[in-house]
Amino acid sequence: MSTKTPESPTGAASAEERSAFALDVEERSLRDAVSDWVGKVRTGDPGALPSVLGLIALGLIFSLVSDRFLSAFNLGNLPGQGAYIAAISLGLVFVLLLGEIDLSAGTAGGAAAAITAVGVSNGSLSDGLPGLMYWSLLVGLLVCLALAVWLKAYSAAVVIAVGFVLVVANFTQYLIPGLIAAICIGVAIGVFNGYLVAKVGIPSFVVTLALFLAWQGVLQFALSGQPVNTSRYALWHDLTYGNLSPLWSWIFVVVVVGGFIAYTVNKSLRARRAGLSRDGLQLVLLRGAIIAVVAVVLTLWLNQNRNTNPYKVISGIPVPAAILIVLMIICTIALTKTTWGRHLYATGGNAEAARRAGIDVTHMKVTAFALCSGFGAVGGILLASSQSSASLDLGSGNVLLFSVAAAVIGGTSLFGGRGRPLNAILGALVIAIIPNGLLLRPSLGAQWQQVITGVVLLVAAAVDAVSRRRATRG
Amino acid sequence: MSDPILETRGLNKSFGPVHVLHDVDFAVYPGEVTALVGDNGAGKSTLVKCIAGINGIDSGEIRFNGEPVTIADPRAATDLGIEFVYQDLALADNLDITQNMFLGRETTRGRMFLSDGEMERQARDTLASLSVRTVSSVRQKVANLSGGQRQTVAIAKAVLWNSKIVFLDEPTAALGVAQTRQVLDLVRRLADQGLGVVLISHNMNDVMEVADRVAALYLGRIAAEVHTQDTSTTQIVELITAGRSGDIGLPAVVASQA
Numbered sequence: 001m002s003t004k005t006p007e008s009p010t011g012a013a014s015a016e017e018r019s020a021f022a023l024d025v026e027e028r029s030l031r032d033a034v035s036d037w038v039g040k041v042r043t044g045d046p047g048a049l050p051s052v053l054g055l056i057a058l059g060l061i062f063s064l065v066s067d068r069f070l071s072a073f074n075l076g077n078l079p080g081q082g083a084y085i086a087a088i089s090l091g092l093v094f095v096l097l098l099g100e101i102d103l104s105a106g107t108a109g110g111a112a113a114a115i116t117a118v119g120v121s122n123g124s125l126s127d128g129l130p131g132l133m134y135w136s137l138l139v140g141l142l143v144c145l146a147l148a149v150w151l152k153a154y155s156a157a158v159v160i161a162v163g164f165v166l167v168v169a170n171f172t173q174y175l176i177p178g179l180i181a182a183i184c185i186g187v188a189i190g191v192f193n194g195y196l197v198a199k200v201g202i203p204s205f206v207v208t209l210a211l212f213l214a215w216q217g218v219l220q221f222a223l224s225g226q227p228v229n230t231s232r233y234a235l236w237h238d239l240t241y242g243n244l245s246p247l248w249s250w251i252f253v254v255v256v257v258g259g260f261i262a263y264t265v266n267k268s269l270r271a272r273r274a275g276l277s278r279d280g281l282q283l284v285l286l287r288g289a290i291i292a293v294v295a296v297v298l299t300l301w302l303n304q305n306r307n308t309n310p311y312k313v314i315s316g317i318p319v320p321a322a323i324l325i326v327l328m329i330i331c332t333i334a335l336t337k338t339t340w341g342r343h344l345y346a347t348g349g350n351a352e353a354a355r356r357a358g359i360d361v362t363h364m365k366v367t368a369f370a371l372c373s374g375f376g377a378v379g380g381i382l383l384a385s386s387q388s389s390a391s392l393d394l395g396s397g398n399v400l401l402f403s404v405a406a407a408v409i410g411g412t413s414l415f416g417g418r419g420r421p422l423n424a425i426l427g428a429l430v431i432a433i434i435p436n437g438l439l440l441r442p443s444l445g446a447q448w449q450q451v452i453t454g455v456v457l458l459v460a461a462a463v464d465a466v467s468r469r470r471a472t473r474g
Numbered sequence: 475m476s477d478p479i480l481e482t483r484g485l486n487k488s489f490g491p492v493h494v495l496h497d498v499d500f501a502v503y504p505g506e507v508t509a510l511v512g513d514n515g516a517g518k519s520t521l522v523k524c525i526a527g528i529n530g531i532d533s534g535e536i537r538f539n540g541e542p543v544t545i546a547d548p549r550a551a552t553d554l555g556i557e558f559v560y561q562d563l564a565l566a567d568n569l570d571i572t573q574n575m576f577l578g579r580e581t582t583r584g585r586m587f588l589s590d591g592e593m594e595r596q597a598r599d600t601l602a603s604l605s606v607r608t609v610s611s612v613r614q615k616v617a618n619l620s621g622g623q624r625q626t627v628a629i630a631k632a633v634l635w636n637s638k639i640v641f642l643d644e645p646t647a648a649l650g651v652a653q654t655r656q657v658l659d660l661v662r663r664l665a666d667q668g669l670g671v672v673l674i675s676h677n678m679n680d681v682m683e684v685a686d687r688v689a690a691l692y693l694g695r696i697a698a699e700v701h702t703q704d705t706s707t708t709q710i711v712e713l714i715t716a717g718r719s720g721d722i723g724l725p726a727v728v729a730s731q732a
Contacts, residue, residue, distance in 0.1 A: 276591045277613050337587050339580045342569075346577050349566035356564045357578030358549065417568035 027272070027280035050460040051410050051426035055433065058456070062437030065444070069437055072306035076318060080240035082432025083320035084383035088403035089410070089424040090324075090331055091375025094368040096407055097335075097348040099416025100197060100204040102372045103400055107215035108189045109373070109380030110395025112182040114219050116381070117228035117390035119172030119181070126170070133221050137167065137185075144188035147195045148370070152363050156370040160188045175233050179381055186377025187370045189215075194366030204369075216396045223392060231388040239323070240386040243316035246303040252322055256329070257295045261288035320382065324425060327378070331421035344368060348416030379403070405453065406431045409460040430456060477540060479504045479670045480525070480556070480639055485534035487520055494520045496695045497534070502639055502670040507661060509673045509681040509702075512691030513714050518674055521691070522641055526558050527551045557632035558641045563624055565631075567617040571609065572597040574616055575631040600634045601626075604663055608656055622653025629660055639670040646680055658684045678707045692717035697724050 028036070041049055062069040069075075088105050095102045115125065115137070122128030129137065141164045148157035163184020171177035193211065197204045231237045244252060264284045271278035279287075299317065307314040335341035347354040347364045355361050376395075383399065384390045410427030412419030434456065435449050478501035487495040495517050502508050512518045523529040525536065527545040535542045538554050545551050551558075565574050576593045583589050597612045606626055609619075616624060625645050632640045642661065646654040661684050665671045675681050681688060682702060690697045690713035697713045700722065712719035 271591060274591055274595065276594050277611065339582060339586065339588060342573060342580060342588060343578070346566040346569055346573070349568035350564065352562070353564035353566050353574075353577065356548075356560075358552075359578050417566070 027278060028283060029280045030283050030286060033279065033283050047411050047420070048423050048426055049411075050463045051423060051430050054409060054430045054456055054460065055426065058430065058433050058437065062433070062440070065437060066440035068440050071308075072301060072304065073308055073314070074436065074440065076243075076302060076306050076314065078429070078432055078436055079318040079321035079324070080386055081436055082428045083240055083324060084379040084386060084399065085403050085406050085431050086324050086425050086428035087327065087375050087382055088379035088400065089406040089428050090327055090421055091372040091379070092403055092407050093331070093412055093419050093421055093424050094335075094344065095204070095372045096404075096412045096414060097344055097416055097419050098365060098368050099348055099414070100365065100368070101208065101404070101414070102190075102193060102204065102369060102376075103208040104189075104193065104211035104215055105208075105372050105376030106379065106395040106400035106403065107212050107219065108395075109182075109186055109376030109378070110383070110390075110393075110399075111215045111219040111222060111380070112185040112189070112377040113380030113384045114222045114228070114390045114394055115185060116172065116175075116178040116182040117230060117384060118222055119170075119178045120175050120233060121228045123173045124170055125167055125172050129222055130224060133218075138164070140192075141167065141185070141188050144191045148188075148191045148366070151191070151195065151199065151366045152360065153191060153194075153366045153370060156187055156191050156367060159184050159370075159374070160191065163188060175235055179236070182381055183374050183377045186380075187374040190370035190373030190376075191366055193373060194369035197369065198362040198365035212396075212400065216393070219394060219396075220392055223390065225392065227392055228390040229388065230384045230390055236381070236385050237388070238319055238385075240318075240320045240382055242319040243302075243314060244319060244322055246316050249299050249303055249317040252317060253295050253299045256325060257288075257292050260291065261285075264288060323382075327375075328421045328425050335421065340364075340367070345417060348418075350417075402431050402453070403428070405457045408464075409457060411464065413464075427460075430460075476504055478502055478537075479539060481537040481540075482521075482525070483535050483537065485521070485524060485536070486532045487517075487524055487529060488532055494694050495524070498691075498694070498696055500689055500696060501699070502672055503686075504638070504670045505665055505668045506686040507665045507671045507673055507684050509675060509685035509688045510691065511675065511678075511681060511688060511710060511714055515693075516691040516714070517694040518691055519643075522558070522643070522672075522674065525551065525556065525641070552635070555636060555638035556641070557635065557637040557639070559625075559628045559632050559643065559645065561643045561647060563628040565616045565624060565628060568615065570615050571612045571619075571627050574627060575600070575612075575634055577631075579635070596634070597630075600630050603667075604630060604633070604660060606630065606660070620653065621649050622656050625649065625653075625657050626660060629657075629664070633664060633669065637669065639672065640664060641672045641674070643674045644676065645673070646675070646677060654680070678710060681710065682707055690714055690723075692724060695724060698722045 040047065088109065091105055092102060115129070118128040119125045126134045141160055145157055145160045145164065148154070148160055163181050166172055166177050166181040166184065172181050193207055196202050196207045264279070265281070265288070268278045268281050268284045302317050303315050305313045305315050335344065343354060343359045344364055346357070347359060347361050351361055380395050384394055406427035407419065407424045408414065408427065409430050410423030410425070412424060431453060434453050438444050438449050438452070480502040482498055482500045485495055485498040498521060500521065510518055510521070520529060524531050525545065527547045527550050536545060537543065543554065545554070566577065569577070572590070572594045575597045581589050581592045594612055601609060601612065608623055608626060616627065619627065629640065629642065629645070645657050645661065649657060658680060661671060661673060665686070673681065673685055685702050687699060687701050688705065688710055689699045690710060692713065695717070697717045709719045713723055717724040
């Protein structure tokens with residue numbers, strides 16, 4: 001980072017010259033915001049539009065398919081059913097922003113979660129894993145640690161080192177350190193992916209396709225052909241089946257929504273004092289109020305008992321929803337408020353421009369892949385939780401493809417440079433709502449699920465392509 | 475006349491058996507636009523890359539403010555205050571004007587977090603100081619800009635950093651009439667603010683209009699360095715194509731042998 005303080009060569013401009021940028025100091029009112037948004041959609045950046053429209057359309061259809069669809073019990077299950085897709089999809093956003101792809105995030109995450117499952121169920125990884133595999137894991141972690149240091153991905157190196165310590169010291173016999181170790185192993189796998197893509201120069205599609213296959217085998221080695229029941233571990237089970245208590249639900253909502261409103265209001269006021277472009281206070285407050293009302297209504301609704309069975313009370317915000325909202329906020333901050341995020345968008349938009357601006361493109365790729373596989377591990381953990389088992393096909397099959405579809409439906413470009421974490425979550429909701437709705441009417445076979453998912457993806461891609469073509473024409 | 479701010483003396487550069495630059499003496503003066511002209515393959519790009527630190531030099535020296543300097547890599551050139559605007563501009567379409575201008579050199583709080591407001595203000599000040607009136611908002615995405623506006627942003631990006639010298643590679647090549655006008659005005663304004671500007675161009679109208687002096691490269695040699703007011707388009711074209719024109723330029727022997 002340069003320490004030079006940038007200054008315009010002739011110093012500050014006179015007030016009169018500044019008037020040339022009248023738009024900058026103008027406040028964005030509600031009307032401007034709406035017309036900006038319409039303009040964006042028209043110029044090929046539909047953003048969340050396809051996923052929101054998709055959610056509404058599917059919601060309408062499924063409410064006709066079954067009157068149980070809109071019940072609190074059913075919708076309360078939705079976050080748990082889609083959490084693993086959302087987590088993997090969040091990670092994929094980083095890689096997709098670079099115009100790369102990671103097909104292995106699902107199976108890598110599955111393998112990482114399976115190692116945790118073996119650790120906690122067996123009490124010792126060195127006994128639980130086949131002999132050669134335990135040592136391969138240690139060596140692999142060290143190699144990835146060295147790669148991370150060499151490629152200057154120091155934060156990834158620290159994470160991998162933590163994972164190494166957890167494995168060697170056999171802390172993986174306890175659940176929480178075990179889950180952390182799974183994420184660390186995921187990050188190590190991601191560093192390896194990044195090395196192969198950015199340094200060796202193999203196209204990411206091929207690298208991750210090869211590893212997609214390889215990690216499935218590793219997963220079966222790790223489990224020695226025996227699935228591990230994860231519902232025995234209350235915490236693991238609750239990751240997708242648990243709910244925050246009504247009190248904690250309120251605390252969560254107040255912190256998240258209150259934090260958002262406080263941040264945007266403060267930003268608007270500060271920008272007004274500094275004479276910068278900003279969203280007008282009216283717009284900020286209106287947006288905040290809408291979000292607050294929706295959040296309060298949802299929480300009130302979720303805090304009621306939604307179980308149809310009188311023996312157990314189910315109420316509160318589902319834990320997976322809370323986890324993903326927190327992860328999404330962290331991802332959004334990382335992408336929009338840090339230099340790293342800015343450089344990631346720049347590298348995805350124009351790698352050559354980024355390189356000339358002094359950005360280490362290799363470093364960006366390695367960190368993006370590391371994050372992606374780390375989120376893959378989170379996805380693997382959530383998937384094992386939701387199917388109550390670290391099964392022999394954990395994270396394989398359609399898992400990764402559904403996650404890519406979620407990101408794309410959410411408006412992430414496969415060519416890089418465009419995409420937001422929030423939209424990946426919305427896309428994952430679209431993907432998750434399809435099996436949810438269809439299973440309510442068992443007479444509609446599972447075959448419908450794939451057909452409908454395919455059609456939805458196609459429609460989303462078509463909306464994207466059409467809006468982009470209009471952009472180039474206009 | 476002031477001393478040159480940047481000067482090359484006896485610069486030689488070969489790529490294998492191909493001797494690309496022969497004893498090139500080239501000077502850039504503060505407050506002046508120096509046009510660097512020459513046919514394709516004359517060595518313009520190589521000369522620029524040597525100064526940019528992309529290519530090493532075989533012999534000769536580069537002087538900055540009279541002091542000999544070694545420019546080992548692009549960062550060294552940037553640190554001296556030499557900026558380059560290449561033909562492909564190197565802007566990220568998906569970022570806005572401010573983000574592009576500060577790319578790789580973002581202003582931060584606590585080393586990690588961007589201070590967007592501060593960058594926005596400085597971007598606006600820089601554009602205003604260049605009297606740019608064609609850009610309505612520094613929060614516009616670069617994808618939505620016209621060719622002239624993009625060129626403007628690329629140039630503004632180069633002068634944002636207290637730079638002393640700006641190299642512009644064919645800045646008007648892809649532009650329409652009105653936009654060419656805007657960019658040439660901007661080039662002139664840079665020099666009027668005391669920067670040394672090097673304009674690499676094939677367009678003699680642009681050169682005659684905006685440059686103070688013209689350095690013509692002919693097959694790796696500086697054929698002549700002339701003041702624009704003392705010369706004509708015809709003469710420059712002769713220098714470019716034949717290496718000599720009347721009694722100025724390379725000696726006939728050198729010109730014909732090469």
